[in-house]
Amino acid sequence: MSAVATAPALEVTDVEVVYERRDRDPVRAVAGVSLTVGRGQIVGLVGESGCGKSTLAKAIVGLERPRSGRIVFEGRELSPLTRRARPIEETRLQMVFQNPFSSLNPRRRIGAQLAEALQMAWSGSRAGGTGSLRERVTELLSLVGLPANAADRFAHQFSGGQRQRIAIARALAADPTVIVLDEPLSSLDASAQAQIANLLVRLSRELDLALVLISHDLAIVQHIVDEVAVMYLGKLVEQVPSGELWELPAHPYTEALIGAIPRADGERTLPVALAGEVPDPSAPPSGCRFHPRCPYAFDRCRVDEPEQIAIGRGREVACWLHEPGAEPKRPGELAAARADA
């Protein structure tokens, strides 16, 4: 028991996921990712469209079978199954999908859908939980800030933000300790985004719930997560406590992500697009995967692939500009120093 109780909520080690395709090269969508999520911790996963975020998420919850690597949930290695029902302990690892609108059934009342999720979670273990089904449904709704009468309505009668709350409530039915959320904020307007973001932080604190939050919106992510993991073409390139991210992005790609955020200042300035081609994940560039688009690339980058190294306090980066154990610095500063040397 004790080893399990002190284990992190989720430990992903060297996970690799490959899609085989007809008459084309296979895609290594996740090319060796390691990530630890502490209990009650919120980790943000950001990165380019197509870089493998959803694939990693699906591997974590068992919807894709990793080719190699380990996924350890609360100290137990997850059975690498796809499609078959998972053992009950593993329902405490939940996922909210990229498009919650299509994952809610349009023809059934919300209450019935939540009740079904509760029954599924209760079957087999923990003998029915506490209180009646109806009471638990009301409790779930109130947890996500919806009135009890929401149970009697249908999905289309709710706004996008409310539907996102319902999808979260459904994930909460299984009394999870970890929820992986794929882009839960991107379809919402600024105000609804802020509300859901605040809700996620509150739920995480109140229920000691760990969250893996996939998002491409760094501005909002850095507000609500404890740590940010930046992914590029199937690999993590930087892991950083969110407080330091804005001031000091260490990887050139992270810096580009921050630079491309459009500002609502009415100035009509186009955000800066990253130069270069979007690489093909079935034929990643040699050396550092980012080198064809990196403004600081030098000779070594084209040949040797950088591994993640520790810098500063609790940070990791995969870039040749940095020395192991050194203080984090901005890539531009390090590149200038290199050029001088």
Place this chain on the structure above:
Amino acid sequence: MSALLELQGLSIRLPTPAGSRAVVHEVDLAVEAGQIYGIAGESGSGKTMTMLSLLGLLPRGGTVHGRASFAGRDILSADKKARQALRGRDLSMVFQDPMTSLHPMLTVGKQLTEHARKHLGLSKGEAAARAAQMLEDVRIPDGEAALRAYPHEFSGGMRQRIAIAIALMCEPQILIADEPTTALDVTVQAGILALLDRLRREKGMAVVLITHDLGVMSSIAERISVMYAGRVIESGDARDVLKQPSHPYTRGLLGSLPQPGLGAGTELRSIPGVPASPLDPPRGCAFHPRCALAVDACKEGVPPLLRRGDHAAACIVTMRDVASEEVVA
């Protein structure tokens, strides 16, 4: 005044279990050639339905009232055939959910070239070359191979970009893009925005850009309309609306944006309360239950769009100075 696309008093009714309800009320809009026109607003505020009505694509039983014209021609009363011709060629739409515009059983190449061959009379080879170029423009790697692949082999954001490529294949005069970059990360989004802006400059393409992302809006839109509960509640030059928002809802949206660099764990500001359901909006100003400035009169009638120069807002409090003139006039 000869706008390329013009809506006047456009209203939409949809069937609901409780009978037919108005979900869009009297929308006016004029988009010039070569202009990027942004439509902002909460999910459910009627942005998508407004645009679908132009293409005759409302959900079954939906009806549209008012007027809409494209290049001077009435499009609401046009017959199905005329509308389809318009849709394939001069007016093209990117749907919010790319899977609705992509056919799951057809290769990406087939879907890209089909329309272009029909509408532009291109040969098979010409269409394929153009399709590969289009995929490169929307930053899909290895376009040649992508042409032979099926939609499910791509990530969510890549499907969205493929849908954009299909919509641009025939060089439309106007592109209606419903949340085209919502599924994309910021660097790819920046590429798509640059592409739209380039097509506007070089080919004079107009764009109706529906997005709830005010940053995206700010970076390329020339004019903006903001919708709430099925009505346009503010419109004007993008710079004016974003720098001096006049409607309390628009102000609330801008106030909810995360402040970059404001550390982790700080509570984000948001507009209190829940969005009005357009199916059952509150009486009077639909925003009044959430509005800090509301006065008793706000519950009485629906506030008209009041104009200060060419900046209009439907609020009797913040536009009080012009409200009295309007009554006199």
